[in-house]
Amino acid sequence: MKFASVVVDVPSRGTDRPFDYEIPEELADQVEVGCRVHVPFGSRIVQGYVVSLRPQPEVANVRPIREVIDLLPPLNEELVKLAEWMSKYYFSTRLAALEVMIPSALRARYDKILIPGSNVVEEGAYLLGEAERQLMEAVQRARTGLSLKKAEAIEGVTRSLIRKLIREKRLDVVERVRDKVAPKKVTWVKPAESVPLDEQMSRIPANAHKQRAIVQYFVKHPEPVMLSELLTALKATRSSVMRLVEAGILVCEIREQMRTPYHRRVVQDQPLPLTEEQDAALQAIVTRLESREAHTLLLHGVTGSGKTEVYLQAIDASLAQGREAIVLVPEISLTPQMVERFKARFGERVAVMHSGLSQGERYDEWRKVVNGAVQVVIGARSAVFAPFRNLGLIIVDEEHESSYKQDETPRYHARDVAVKRAAHFGAVTVLGSATPSVESYYRAKTGKMVYLPLKQRVQGRPFPDIHIVDMRHELDAGNRSMFSRKLTEALTACVERGEQAVLFLNRRGYSTFVLCRQCGANVECPHCDISLTYHRVNRTLRCHYCGFAQAVPDQCPHCGSDHIRYFGAGTQKVEQELAKRFPGLRIIRMDVDTTGRKGAHEKLLTAFREKKADVLLGTQMIAKGLDFPDVTLVGVIAADTVLNLPDFRAAERTFQLLTQVGGRAGRHARPGRVVIQTYNPEHYSIEMAANYAATAFYRKECQARMKKHYPPFCSLIAIKFSHPDQATVMKASQRITDALKQYLPREAEVLGPVRAPVFRARDRYRMQTMIKYKGGKDLSAAINRARETAEASFPAGDLRIVIDRDPYVLL
DNA sequence: AGCACGCCGACT
């Protein structure tokens, strides 16, 4: 194999195909599928991924590979094939699919560097402009060259000036490809081998107290120690150590250090005894593992049924076979407790990957997989790409969670990628959830995967009572507050007993919109077609779409009246209202506004666990997996907010939310209680969640989906168009939709184009076309053709087209 | 994406 096909790191559709290169003899043993290389491309050197090896190139006159970047290839044949599939299935470029599989630290960064050119001119030989002189001086001064960015920052320096200087050969531009993160280097110190330490003491000046202390330390502990630790232990500074090094008494060595994010010592723990149900589920998984054929199982376990213990023991079984395991968890529930549970069971064999890690930490965890140091990975969405070579098991916990769907290209769904990877390895995929997606439930019930129910809670803890409160009756009874009498009473009783409550509201901010009572105008975002939300903390109006913020107007911008009213309720408003109605109540509010900073999330939860507050008030983020022993009341302020969204999954999401929220109450010894406030008490998603009627809900929802032609009875592909100009986006979307209707098979429904629910966002107008398809044909080619046809007639780069397979939110 | 090549307008 003397040639390699390479996907080059040039992010455009036009270059999204492999280019062939010759493998020079001296690189023959290094070039393999999945490795990164530097190759000449046009007039420059770019990074690329080797995707296949071949005896002959597809074209004549190929150029040679310049360099192999990594010692160990970051990808392999399996992942390269997976990327090929992903790029087709999810309509992304091959490059984007390959890049999403490696830690961002390895993604190529290109620097343009200016260095002095060959044509050195005498000062004054030219009439130098001021900017020109400053630029040349800066370039002379910079030892390793001046980055283009810095050059352009100099007053008066323009691109054309730089270009002119390059043409005159007074400057030269070189491009440097660099990896952003290198393994962290740490200095260690140890005694020099040859001489006994106590003899050295006499050679140290009597007044050099620190040096003496350091040598004394090594007399006691002669083994190497990290310089930083030595310094803190002895309150010494670098200089005294270095003096000893110079004297030949100590020596330094540089070691590569892994940035282990969890330093806490974890106590090893043992498998717990299983209930009959848990054991049956485990056996079902183990049987499939032993078959060495790909299988998917749905573990439908009510909240508190002990799914995690089943996962842990299933992983044990996979490891016992000498195969690895991946555990996917929604970002939000990847808490230290969760991680510790896995560390306690598998110790050093686990790597953790989540967004809380620094780029370098992530890279280190990932490297543990590449070099075989770990066999288990637990992490969020992107951990599905952990480069194992002998996978036995992939677990997707909280399988229904929307965070498994990536909402940038490549718009993959980690659950579906997991199943695809498992197919390659003959591995087992376990989808776990208390509230499976309707799609997975349907597939399990129709035999496409194995259905494993866990109906009982461990230790037979009772389910909490769920009360539905019809808020219309509250209004009739003259209660105009956002707290029903029932919730007020329950909250009072709960706090009096010294117990805790969780209140849930699916909306942050203070008020949903601001309205003038004089003229009826409400305040909208200048960049988006959506009302601004009032945030009380800094008295601003904010757009939850684009982040725009402005001060609250004292007068209506329309009519000048000062009768401004705030409508609707966000978390901030509820917090204030609570404080007013329950003086002395201690409240912790959790939403993206209070958890913005890293670690804030965890801090607030810890405070609540330590009973520093009576009420935890929050959005979506508190509905998942949290487990507090003293919470006996859960209140849902408005169950309808999700239900009213224009989304075919609205009922499903409402059911899931209420069921999950209900699971937060009474997880321990004390009985729990749930109060759900709603204006739609008779809606089946609310009623059935309150009655724990999961089977009935799924049956009903499936019927509705069948009737309305929605997944799981067809697949969806959304095509989203946006453009700064309204007329253009309308024309373009119509053109492509016409082309789609022409190219797609008749049985594919093409709906649209329609305006997106928020027509304008971030100053761009948005249209959308939806394809519903029941058949088994591959529509990719036809869709791509339609896209190309239409793009050809709208050459301006301002038109953006996003194709989203299996979209989660239809906005 | 970059970059070269190439074809038309306002300056030494």
Place this chain on the structure above:
DNA sequence: GTCGGCGTGCTC
């Protein structure tokens, strides 16, 4: 006449 604008097309 030439410098330089950005449209078009190509990169193994």
